[in-house]
Amino acid sequence: xxxxxxxxxxxxxxxxxxxxxxxxxxxxxxxxxxxxxxxxxxxxxxxxxxxxxxxxxxxxxxxxxxxxxxxxxxxxxxxxxxxxxxxxxxxxxxxxxxxxxxxxxxxxxxx
Amino acid sequence: xxxxxxxxxxxxxxxxxxxxxxxxxxxxxxxxxxxxxxxxxxxxxxxxxxxxxxxxxxxxxxxxxxxxxxxxxxxxxxxxxxxxxxxxxxxxxxxxxxxxxxxxxxxxxx
Numbered sequence: 001x002x003x004x005x006x007x008x009x010x011x012x013x014x015x016x017x018x019x020x021x022x023x024x025x026x027x028x029x030x031x032x033x034x035x036x037x038x039x040x041x042x043x044x045x046x047x048x049x050x051x052x053x054x055x056x057x058x059x060x061x062x063x064x065x066x067x068x069x070x071x072x073x074x075x076x077x078x079x080x081x082x083x084x085x086x087x088x089x090x091x092x093x094x095x096x097x098x099x100x101x102x103x104x105x106x107x108x109x110x111x
Numbered sequence: 112x113x114x115x116x117x118x119x120x121x122x123x124x125x126x127x128x129x130x131x132x133x134x135x136x137x138x139x140x141x142x143x144x145x146x147x148x149x150x151x152x153x154x155x156x157x158x159x160x161x162x163x164x165x166x167x168x169x170x171x172x173x174x175x176x177x178x179x180x181x182x183x184x185x186x187x188x189x190x191x192x193x194x195x196x197x198x199x200x201x202x203x204x205x206x207x208x209x210x211x212x213x214x215x216x217x218x219x220x221x
Contacts, residue, residue, distance in 0.1 A: 004153075031207050033208075040213055041213060042115075042199060042211035042212050042213040042214055043154075043199070043201075043209075043211040044211075045208055045209070045210070048208060050206070050207075058208065059210070090153060090154070092154075094207060096207055097142075097207060098207075099144060099156040099159055100144075100154075100156070100207075100209065101156070102146075102153035102154040102155075103153050104152055104153045105151075105152070105153055
């Protein structure tokens with residue numbers, strides 16, 4: 001099993017550009033999450049999903065959109081990237097009331 | 112909102128020494144998770160604690176949740192270079208959503 005995978009691993013964007021981060025899991029988990037990690041701030045939840053076709057806002061949702069069209073995939077979109085969105089993005093998945101499994105992360109730089 | 116404070120922010124220990132990392136919550140903890148992160152990588156699950164007074168161990172790492180369920184500690188016995196990394200605590204705030212502490216950076220000198 002691959003677990004949780006994320007693509008791409010690295011990306012550099014210019015301000016105003018858009019992009020989509022892809023997260024895939026092969027563990028048949030119901031729940032999926034997108035976090036961002038910034039120095040000294042731990043991980044902060046952006047959006048999450050409790051099942052196919054459902055999404056909800058987390059702690060820092062502004063500037064991001066998500067979609068969960070298939071159970072195994074969770075997409076994070078940036079419509080108009082800003083330098084404040086420079087961060088490391090992590091995807092995670094889990095069963096209800098169970099530990100979350102994390103992907104390896106995507107390092108995004110917005111210039 | 113629930114906040115988690117981790118201490119210390121960073122720690123350098125000599126190989127073989129014991130160490131403790133603390134995680135304190137502003138509210139009662141209903142599920143406390145410990146993760147380890149190696150530089151440039153994702154998070155690896157270590158342990159989950161739910162009950163007041165609960166203690167779990169795995170190899171040389173022991174995690175405890177106090178009776179009041181507002182503080183957890185992670186203790187490493189006889190540290191090794193493989194223990195180096197960032198340790199994060201996460202609290203379940205409902206709906207399986209986690210809020211994380213800022214992390215503790217551990218360096219082990221050999």
